[in-house]
Amino acid sequence: MKKTLTRSKTFDGDLFKVEKRLTRQSTLPSFTHAAEFDYKRDTKQLMKILKNCVTAHMLDLDCILHFLSSYNCEQRMIIIHDLDYEYHYNLIDMVLERPESPIRSCTLAMLVEPVELCARHFHDFLTEKLTKKDDKNISRVLLEILLGLNNDDVQKFKETYEQVFGTAAQNDITVALGAEGILPNLLTQLLQGERYEDSAGSSTTAKYVAKGLYEATSDTPIIDDDTLIKIFTQDSFSQLASIFDFYEDKYGQPFLEAIERRFQNPIEIQYFQDIIEFTHSPSGYYSHLLRQALEKTPIDYVTIIRIIVGREEKDLGEIKLEYSKIYDETLDQTLKQRLDNLEIKRLLIMIVTGGVDITANDSGPVRFDHVNNSNSTGSGSNSPTATTNGHQGARKFSHEAFDRFVNVFKQMRSH
Numbered sequence: 001m002k003k004t005l006t007r008s009k010t011f012d013g014d015l016f017k018v019e020k021r022l023t024r025q026s027t028l029p030s031f032t033h034a035a036e037f038d039y040k041r042d043t044k045q046l047m048k049i050l051k052n053c054v055t056a057h058m059l060d061l062d063c064i065l066h067f068l069s070s071y072n073c074e075q076r077m078i079i080i081h082d083l084d085y086e087y088h089y090n091l092i093d094m095v096l097e098r099p100e101s102p103i104r105s106c107t108l109a110m111l112v113e114p115v116e117l118c119a120r121h122f123h124d125f126l127t128e129k130l131t132k133k134d135d136k137n138i139s140r141v142l143l144e145i146l147l148g149l150n151n152d153d154v155q156k157f158k159e160t161y162e163q164v165f166g167t168a169a170q171n172d173i174t175v176a177l178g179a180e181g182i183l184p185n186l187l188t189q190l191l192q193g194e195r196y197e198d199s200a201g202s203s204t205t206a207k208y209v210a211k212g213l214y215e216a217t218s219d220t221p222i223i224d225d226d227t228l229i230k231i232f233t234q235d236s237f238s239q240l241a242s243i244f245d246f247y248e249d250k251y252g253q254p255f256l257e258a259i260e261r262r263f264q265n266p267i268e269i270q271y272f273q274d275i276i277e278f279t280h281s282p283s284g285y286y287s288h289l290l291r292q293a294l295e296k297t298p299i300d301y302v303t304i305i306r307i308i309v310g311r312e313e314k315d316l317g318e319i320k321l322e323y324s325k326i327y328d329e330t331l332d333q334t335l336k337q338r339l340d341n342l343e344i345k346r347l348l349i350m351i352v353t354g355g356v357d358i359t360a361n362d363s364g365p366v367r368f369d370h371v372n373n374s375n376s377t378g379s380g381s382n383s384p385t386a387t388t389n390g391h392q393g394a395r396k397f398s399h400e401a402f403d404r405f406v407n408v409f410k411q412m413r414s415h
Helices: 015-022 039-056 061-068 073-087 091-096 102-109 114-131 136-147 151-165 169-177 182-191 203-215 225-234 237-251 256-262 266-280 282-295 301-310 316-327 331-338 342-353 399-414
Strands: none
Touching: 039 061, 039 073, 039 091, 061 091, 061 102, 061 342, 073 091, 091 102, 102 114, 102 301, 102 342, 114 136, 114 151, 114 169, 114 301, 136 182, 136 266, 151 169, 151 182, 169 182, 182 225, 182 266, 203 237, 203 256, 225 237, 237 266, 256 266, 266 282, 282 301, 282 316, 282 331, 301 342, 316 331, 316 342, 331 342
């Protein structure tokens, strides 16, 4: 029997589901351009765009992405859910109905919070792993997604994953990867969200671990695999750095040498090498991932979108600085030179630069009162379906109730 993973569920439009989704705490990227944010007015404007798309039998993702780029993530979440609540357009499902493409991936990233973006990408790559057993890149991406989450993020990730896909992430890991092996164990431990996050560490423990790994051989390990994995997934990054530094200072060899003596499988060695690189410099780790994604043919838009959109308010500033040091050019310069989709290029450069619109002087502002009949790659030409939740039925809650919830949501975000 062929193994499959559960697809995402369609959410009902009632206020309870909206509240449950909106109140999840997460890092929200923000490059605020819209003055005097009025979600009722702006939701109505987006509704008109979608109504025109339905009339024209084409969901113009370029136009939608351009519209959404004027708002920070908190504002987008309010607009998207009010669009569903007030006008019965489930924009997420409408976008998911389009064929896979870079513009679809980018638009979807703007419709969900960063933690949900990570959950959706994680599910997509697990699904792909079912059909590409030997794809090393997929395995490393799965590790990368969880590696960048702190303990609070991990809990939100698990809650979001189960809410969207109706099953626990751990279950899907077992289905796609099995229960045994280095990668399943690394992912399982990272999903526990039990990394010690205090900056203090123990020099005694660091010396013991370093000594144990140096003196061990692949046949007679002093520290077993399970313990080693727990060290890499539960010790604080400062403690890990102490272990690596002590090993290199004491034995005159990079710590990776101990891993290479311990494991024979190159991809297993690569997993630990990725964690070592992340520990030494998260910004350097992400800079390298961005550069690799930009140099691929075709361009790896999914990775670029996940890092830039997903980490905008976490550490994108540090990533930009490190990228400039490593490659002797700014990230926005590379994006401008290498990205081949204008609307995606425009959006990502706006995020990276804090609001610089590279198309501002090209042909004037885009008009949202008419459908933009752009034929850019990936926009899709299929007739869009307006996913509704009881359009003809009576509404369960008043708009005043939604107003009150929006105010509560804004107060929560302010803290």
